[in-house]
Amino acid sequence: MNEPTIHIIGISGSLRNGSSNTNLLRAAATLAPKHVKLTIFDGLGDLPHFNPEIDGEEVPEAVIDFRTQLKAADSVLISTPEYASGVPGVLKNAIDWTVSSSELYNKPTGVLSASPHPSGGENAHASLLMTLNMLNAHIVSGGTMCIPQISLKMNAAGDITDNGLAKEIIAVLHALEKALNTEL
Ligand SMILES: Cc1cc2nc3c(=O)[nH]c(=O)nc-3n(C[C@H](O)[C@H](O)[C@H](O)COP(=O)(O)O)c2cc1C
Numbered sequence: 189m190n191e192p193t194i195h196i197i198g199i200s201g202s203l204r205n206g207s208s209n210t211n212l213l214r215a216a217a218t219l220a221p222k223h224v225k226l227t228i229f230d231g232l233g234d235l236p237h238f239n240p241e242i243d244g245e246e247v248p249e250a251v252i253d254f255r256t257q258l259k260a261a262d263s264v265l266i267s268t269p270e271y272a273s274g275v276p277g278v279l280k281n282a283i284d285w286t287v288s289s290s291e292l293y294n295k296p297t298g299v300l301s302a303s304p305h306p307s308g309g310e311n312a313h314a315s316l317l318m319t320l321n322m323l324n325a326h327i328v329s330g331g332t333m334c335i336p337q338i339s340l341k342m343n344a345a346g347d348i349t350d351n352g353l354a355k356e357i358i359a360v361l362h363a364l365e366k367a368l369n370t371e372l
Contacts, residue, residue: 191223194365197261198228201268201279201312208302208338209267211346216265216357224361226265229257238284251285258291263364264325267300270312275319283319292323296367298331298360308336330363 198213210228217226234250242248247255258264268279286292299316301309313334320327333356335341341350348354 194224194263194368195261196220196224196226196263196265196361196364197257198226199232199264199266199279199282200228201232201266201276203233203278206344206346207269208304208342208346209269209300211342212267212300212302212335212338212348212357213265214346215342215348215354216267216361219354219358220361221365224365226361227257227261229254231257232278232282235278235282235285238281240288243285243288254282254285255289255291258286258295261295262368263296263298263328264292265298265300265331265360265364266316267302268309268312268316270301270303270307270309273311275312275316279316280319283323287323290323292320292325294324294326296328296331296364297325298328298364300333300335300357300360302335302338304337304339306336308334310334326367328363328367331360331367333360 200210202209213228220226236248301313303309341353343349
């Protein structure tokens with residue numbers, strides 16, 4: 189029997205061309221088993237600044253698109269850098285747009301934080317987990333990881349050059365899948 193296809197939406201907290209976090213999600217998409225489809229959301233930079241006053245009946249098109257894609261996904265995998273010891277504004281902005289609409293509620297969610305520094309973006313990681321917990325996202329056990337010194341583990345083309353990291357990413361994908369299977 190064929191396993192049902194699992195849809196994961198990948199969200200990178202970096203808008204930068206050549207972002208290591210976006211590249212990590214691209215690598216995860218290629219490492220995923222056949223029945224797991226990881227699609228990277230590419231509209232983060234198009235979201236307007238969150239304002240509760242425009243979160244009413246006429247929500248901006250970019251927000252509707254984001255919410256629709258999030259809702260349709262079985263699971264979410266966020267990969268983010270750390271900016272100034274916190275979550276990049278563009279990612280926090282996107283998450284703020286989900287507070288009233290609750291797409292992350294109970295959604296199996298994984299969090300990666302890649303940094304060229306030895307700290308591995310742990311402040312952004314912790315802060316993001318706090319926000320996601322507040323929204324009652326289902327933070328998957330084994331689905332979260334800080335990745336220090338990413339530049340030693342991934343080349344400029346975005347290929348993972350470190351076997352250990354590739355295995356860890358596969359383990360994260362398995363954890364997301366397991367969380368979904370447990371829910372079924
Ligand atoms: C404005 C700015 C602030 C940063 N602050 C931090 C920081 O607090 N901690 C950290 O580990 N890295 C920090 N960095 C370095 C980022 O982790 C690094 O640029 C990383 O590669 C960005 O991720 P990306 O490759 O996905 O774009 C900062 C970078 C920028 C541009």
